[in-house]
Amino acid sequence: xxxxxxxxxxxxxxxxxxxxxxxxxxxxxxxxxxxxxxxxxxxxxxxxxxxxxxxxxxxxxxxxxxxxxxxxxxxxxxxxxxxxxxxxxxxxxxxxxxxxxxxxxxxxxxxxxxxxxxxxxxxxxxxxxxxxxxxxxxxxxxxxxxxxxxxxxxxxxxxxxxxxxxxxxxxxxxxxxxxxxxxxxxxxxxxxxxxxxxxxxxxxxxxxxxxxxxxxxxxxxxxxxxxxxxxxxxxxxxxxxxxxxxxxxxxxxxxxxxxxxxxxxxxxxxxxxxxxxxxxxxxxxxxxxxxxxxxxxxxxxxxxxxxxxxxxxxxxxxxxxxxxxxxxxxxxxxxxxxxxxxxxxxxxxxxxxxxxxxxxxxxxxxxxxxxxxxxxxxxxxx
Amino acid sequence: xxxxxxxxxxxxxxxxxxxxxxxxxxxxxxxxxxxxxxxxxxxxxxxxxxxxxxxxxxxxxxxxxxxxxxxxxxxxxxxxxxxxxxxxxxxxxxxxxxxxxxxxxxxxxxxxxxxxxxxxxxxxxxxxxxxxxxxxxxxxxxxxxxxxxxxxxxxxxxxxxxxxxxxxxxxxxxxxxxxxxxxxxxxxxxxxxxxxxxxxxxxxxxxxxxxxxxxxxxxxxxxxxxxxxxxxxxxxxxxxxxxxxxxxxxxxx
Numbered sequence: 048x049x050x051x052x053x054x055x056x057x058x059x060x061x062x063x064x065x066x067x068x069x070x071x072x073x074x075x076x077x078x079x080x081x082x083x084x085x086x087x088x089x090x091x092x093x094x095x096x097x098x099x100x101x102x103x104x105x106x107x108x109x110x111x112x113x114x115x116x117x118x119x120x121x122x123x124x125x126x127x128x129x130x131x132x133x134x135x136x137x138x139x140x141x142x143x144x145x146x147x148x149x150x151x152x153x154x155x156x157x158x159x160x161x162x163x164x165x166x167x168x169x170x171x172x173x174x175x176x177x178x179x180x181x182x183x184x185x186x187x188x189x190x191x192x193x194x195x196x197x198x199x200x201x202x203x204x205x206x207x208x209x210x211x212x213x214x215x216x217x218x219x220x221x222x223x224x225x226x227x228x229x230x231x232x233x234x235x236x237x238x239x240x241x242x243x244x245x246x247x248x249x250x251x252x253x254x255x256x257x258x259x260x261x262x263x264x265x266x267x268x269x270x271x272x273x274x275x276x277x278x279x280x281x282x283x284x285x286x287x288x289x290x291x292x293x294x295x296x297x298x299x300x301x302x303x304x305x306x307x308x309x310x311x312x313x314x315x316x317x318x319x320x321x322x323x324x325x326x327x328x329x330x331x332x333x334x335x336x337x338x339x340x341x342x343x344x345x346x347x348x349x350x351x352x353x354x355x356x357x358x359x360x361x362x363x364x365x366x367x368x369x370x371x372x373x374x375x376x377x378x379x380x381x382x383x384x385x386x387x388x389x390x391x392x393x394x395x396x397x398x399x400x401x402x403x404x405x406x407x408x409x410x411x412x413x414x415x416x417x418x419x420x421x422x423x424x425x426x427x428x429x
Numbered sequence: 430x431x432x433x434x435x436x437x438x439x440x441x442x443x444x445x446x447x448x449x450x451x452x453x454x455x456x457x458x459x460x461x462x463x464x465x466x467x468x469x470x471x472x473x474x475x476x477x478x479x480x481x482x483x484x485x486x487x488x489x490x491x492x493x494x495x496x497x498x499x500x501x502x503x504x505x506x507x508x509x510x511x512x513x514x515x516x517x518x519x520x521x522x523x524x525x526x527x528x529x530x531x532x533x534x535x536x537x538x539x540x541x542x543x544x545x546x547x548x549x550x551x552x553x554x555x556x557x558x559x560x561x562x563x564x565x566x567x568x569x570x571x572x573x574x575x576x577x578x579x580x581x582x583x584x585x586x587x588x589x590x591x592x593x594x595x596x597x598x599x600x601x602x603x604x605x606x607x608x609x610x611x612x613x614x615x616x617x618x619x620x621x622x623x624x625x626x627x628x629x630x631x632x633x634x635x636x637x638x639x640x641x642x643x644x645x646x647x648x649x650x651x652x653x654x655x656x657x658x659x660x661x662x663x664x665x666x667x668x669x670x671x672x673x674x675x676x677x678x679x680x681x682x
Contacts, residue, residue, distance in 0.1 A: 054496075054497060054498050055498075055501075055626070057498065058498045058501055058502060058505075058622070059622060061459075061461075061502070062505065062616065062617050062621075062622050065616045065617075066616035066617075066618070069616055070616065094618065095616070095618035095619065096618040096619030096620050097618070097619055100619070109619050109620075109623060110623075
């Protein structure tokens, strides 16, 4: 039940921080302002080889374990949360293939993503099926050696940019237990189109759109996992990928804390730096404690993802919930500590506060996480 | 062809803070390959790629320079392999001793055609290390080099010189320091980081080199003399134009 961060992982952190600070940070405000997919950041991530951490070496990836991958996401999110969505999005695509896909599917898709030639998307939600994915209406009907998909998926990250999507649809609507299946849909498949980009509060360097499937005909071998087992695949995937969101949230919190710590030592009021006021020190101490606790919980969950531990569901949900609540609280306090400057775009903390909000919402709202955690309390001891 | 880069693993000056009284606080400075040496490694990488060859790092430093992460930290920046003399006994060495030890490390490597260093050195920025290495090796030395090409019998260098540049052809071996902006030091990517752990590095014991036994002490320091200021104030609507004219007159603009 223990883990530690190795020297190699600390070195990895140093290098990713150096890259993120020198290459991503200078563009972070502009990317947010523009509100489009951050192509410049994406290309930089690909060139540096940080776009898809965790793909096994046999598929051309870096072979990073889940703790190391979390460190990479954390350090990128520390300066540009929008950019870190590239990594979490790829994680959402690679995880179903690694855990449920066929060897042929893994060989088909993972090397391309590892080389930076493709980005994954994940299409689970629908307008009336968010926290309740079982209520989805998107249909996939088998027609000989093909499936034909019809429906509209909502809140699809990287829609219009990603090359491949894991799409969930009803294959057996009459079966109460095995209705939903997962498919690999290509962006250039017939019948695939997208809605207008959503106008979002934060993560504005990442594009989110509806994905419209209109008589989208795909080969039957694009089925990922067993037919009718899609909901279990989706939830099993989220156990692993919520750790990415936790890492993202820890990075956002750390970024805001770093800005606040620097600011209060420079800014003077009543003839002394803000840092000299005990009330300010108390706020910073609370921010640091919460951030570090969230980090440790995230790494503990990542360690369980590596070991496929039985309590991964609990830890994945708890890490995501704790870290995202922490990110929201810490970024809000950072804005408070910077006062008027924190409320302006002259400092990055207002962007960090906006970016933090969605980490409490996507990949399962924190209310859903608490339900997951509570259910684990009732079942873990049995 | 082999290019050697002499690098140092030391507290990063970017992390140091200077108090209003001039005191430099190094307590939060993390040890790393220096920023200028990273430029030299990248510059060497380009030169080796153009001419065909490998890049070998040499370093002399405290025990920290020999830790696995210090080695990987240097190798990830573009070295093919490294020779490391890591011993806390070197902490009291002056530039002459360090330069001679680095030269001994260079001599242990076969087929070296060029030695490169970063722009500043352990000698408080006096840029003596490349000259000291060159002196021990008996090779020519050029500072502030911003371009280098292999020629039939040596090297063609473009060197910052008297506000401009000069191009120099030199036969045989050469020691250079690389201008700070000659190339952009690229942060290591994932492939570089993963490859670093598989690259070889060789330990060299203190007893295996013979550093020059020269001792000297800094026995006093004085601040730079304060330059007289004109304290000229421009006021009113014409102030911007008057300021610009004054700056032009004094040669600032």
